[in-house]
Amino acid sequence: MKQVHAIINCGFSTILIKSIFFLFVVFAFNACQIEDDDFSGITGSKAPGFVLTSTDGNQVSLFNYNNKVVVLFFLGTDSSCEAVVSDIENVLVTPFVNRTNYIILGLDYFNGDMLSVKAFKTAAGLSFPLLLNAGNVATNYKTTYNRIVIIDQDQNIVFSGSQCASEDINTVKQKLDLLLAK
Helix, strand or coil, rough: CHHHHHHHHHHHHHHHHHHHHCCCCHHHHHCCCCCCCCCCCCCEEEEECEEEECCCCCCCEEEHCCEEEEEEEEEEEEEHHHHHHHHHHHHHHCCCCCCCCEEEEEEECCCCCHHHHHHHHHHCCCHHHHHCCCCCHHHCCCCCCCCEEEEECCCEEEEECCCCCHHHHHHHHHHHHHHHHH
């Protein structure tokens, strides 16, 4: 009978030790797990400022565009963004080309080097400024690449795209028409 008790106690102890170890491992992995990025945007808040270098080598600050509507197109120099840039040009640039109270800026989310971003701009036929090393700016705006953000004349974020730019472009155009009609 003592042997049966010893075997049961030993088995119970082993199960208890294994259970505690398992819980410890699960807890350790959960504690180290990186939280998913929140790309819900920050519509309704003041636009975080930034200063970035353009492909022309100039320093560009968001605050250079006080009293203007600013569209930020967070892009990656890949085929998904290359496919939408002609729509960006046709829908968000061309109709507003003579407006002095509006600008669109392309922000390189992938933090590419000057030459690769310039090559992308040329190949895509973009007419608006592209700004380098904007990955951290995207984080501040709680967005990712291939997304559009609209900032009004008072530097408030009035739109933050939650889907690919091509899916939001018509909504962005409608919002711009309203903002620029004022």
